[in-house]
Amino acid sequence: MRASSPERPSRGSGVPTPRRRRASGRGSAEHDGAPRGIPEASIARLPLYLRALVAMADRGITSVSSEELAGASGVNSAKLRKDLSHLGSYGTRGVGYEVDYLVYQISRELGLTQDWAVAIIGIGNLGRALANYGGFATRGFRTACLIDADPNQVGQRVSGLAVRHLDDLEALIAEHRVAIGVIATPAGAAQEVADRLVAAGVRSVLNFAPAVLTVPPGVELRKVDLSTELQILAFHEQRRVSAVAFEAAANAVVPDDVGDVIDAELGPVAPAASGLRV
Amino acid sequence: MRASSPERPSRGSGVPTPRRRRASGRGSAEHDGAPRGIPEASIARLPLYLRALVAMADRGITSVSSEELAGASGVNSAKLRKDLSHLGSYGTRGVGYEVDYLVYQISRELGLTQDWAVAIIGIGNLGRALANYGGFATRGFRTACLIDADPNQVGQRVSGLAVRHLDDLEALIAEHRVAIGVIATPAGAAQEVADRLVAAGVRSVLNFAPAVLTVPPGVELRKVDLSTELQILAFHEQRRVSAVAFEAAANAVVPDDVGDVIDAELGPVAPAASGLRV
């Protein structure tokens, strides 16, 4: 692959020479001819590495091996090395990686050497928590505006920023050059808000509402779904209980309803509710 | 595989007749701890289907095809069918799926026919939002206790529930039979809280703190990482900009429109900040 690469910027002289990745052959009939190449799965882990590296830098650590960094990030070291190799050949064999240098390279790859303006739409429980959260600002994101549809919310100050009305959405997006829209409205309003954001030029959306949104191609949509996370945990919890119950039932004569056996275990608070809610 | 299966419960007479699935009873001698192997990826989508199905049921829809349900869930219909096939053969060829019946089956599989007690640890911005959120209770989860280390927080009522002190964690877990622990403390405290939860018997943990946690095998750990989500979006945003810039550079002859496009497009607020933060 890159074995034939001429040579990498020798780090001795300090300033790194950003190298553009070549559009890996593969005549895939994919969308945009972007300088493709770095796997989505790897990208999703870069923030993890970055966080661990920054923590190390704070502790005064200047050099780190893939094994150490992998441990701190909770991943396999081979995976870590392969992930980093997608950015370039930034390590030193027999030594490891220089922390500062790697922090810079990952930051650059993730686009964190710039500030991105973020708009939060829906300033309720969750939107307010997000607005008050200091962790974003320190990581390259600037909460540029807060938007809500409720006239009672409009004008209130949250974390030093005034809540603006939904009517001004388009103007605010343009004014602040908002790049990322965060949707924290009720599910029913989410699609409409997304549509307006996209129409206003936003091409990155993070959705917290429990709704399936559709956006045109070219717009990046990610979602955070808390209910789903809990439900996945519930599945494993139940499976664990059933496994025990199953074993127990193997001895007894199973009548018709296995369910009764299950809730004998320490699991749920309420005895197997008859009516299903959800 | 099971094509030659002798016969499955024929629900020919139209009526749902909720039928319990075979407890892996058939002659097969596969007896491991886990009764069955339903792929993790499928499980993660079940809540999505469930949500769509419930919405349909509310609208009075009683029957749905895989194509329709897949559309409403934003997934490929073949994938949907394969996912559902892991639960059993609950559809009717040529017709589709009965909404109520499917809601029941998925709920059962996810363990949502029971209530699970949830503890939230760290009642700050985020923990408070979670505690105030009504969406959990309606989906089989009951916020059983709120725990914080700050004496000033202790005793306050949030959403009708008094905040308790961290010292009582073990007692509260036992008392309420907490099955799921939600960590919303600062990152520095997360591992310690997780350790105490696990020691107290909790085997499902949802972590919001930006920290890599380790839990013993057998404990299910999931995380929600908002900063990471934003950083992934930032990556795509940046890639998009570079792609345009790249193209512009290639066609250096016509810089006119392209250059404007870049500027006009929502770029970073600050022109490539010199200092990297993160």
Next chain:
DNA sequence: GCGCTTTTGTGCGCGTGTTCACAAACCCGT
């Protein structure tokens, strides 16, 4: 009963991601 239509359930090829394991590269002491 029979053929026609519809839709499920799934076999199969494919691409993506993960992990192992090892040669190449580098540092350092002698």
Next chain:
DNA sequence: ACGGGTTTGTGAACACGCGCACAAAAGCGC
């Protein structure tokens, strides 16, 4: 200069999940 010790970068095998495409079932009209 050189050899020994260490760690990277990556080829290759493996595992997994996705989606196409199709035969098998079910319903329906006649």
